[in-house]
Amino acid sequence: RGDLASIALGCVLSAVFGGVVPRSIINFRSTHPDVMIHTRSMLTIEQLKALLDGTIDVGVTIAPDRYPAGLTGFIVDRQPFWLAIPQDNPLAAYDEIEPGMLADEPIVATTLENELAFWSNVRAITPTGMPMRIVSRVPDIFSVMASVAAGVGIGVISESLAQLPLPGVVCRKLVNVNRSSDHAA
Secondary structure, three states: OOOOOEEEEEEOHHHHHOOHHHHHHHHHHHHOOOOEEEEEEOOHHHHHHHHHHOOOOEEEEEOOOOOOOOOOOOEEEEEOEEEEEEOOOHHHHOOEEOHHHHOOOEEEEEOHHHHHHHHHHHHHOOOOOOOOEEEEEEOOHHHHHHHHHOOOOEEEEEHHHHOOOOOOEEEEEEOOOOOOEEEEO
């Protein structure tokens, strides 16, 4: 009933920085002030597992293409895709990037386990028939950004993450992309 209880909430970084998680907590607490909310930063795959085993009550994830049996969700936020680019990469000179400009660019992607979220992002910004040149696989978005800052390659990120300052990284909006980075609860 929302009386004197607690809720375990898993969330991805982009949903926090995009404002979805803070706004949701503020709105919920305005009508349920006695409910404690315990937030945990968790990758999408971790959240789906934790929801299934009851470790968390609610998750705010990158929207999966399909949910595991026993789970459902709905879109709570849509953000355009951006690129995180090493500051010395020639693409950094542009204000906006078209997908066709990414031919032969080295891409930093997440591990196969986490591609539920990020593979879809990388594939969404790659023109049909254009091969992707993945030069590094890393465990999470923090590692993607660190690799971009180190000049390893470019990374596909959501708009909220593009607003975070990081030395050595320039973020540019992707244009003419038919998908967005969606968050689901």
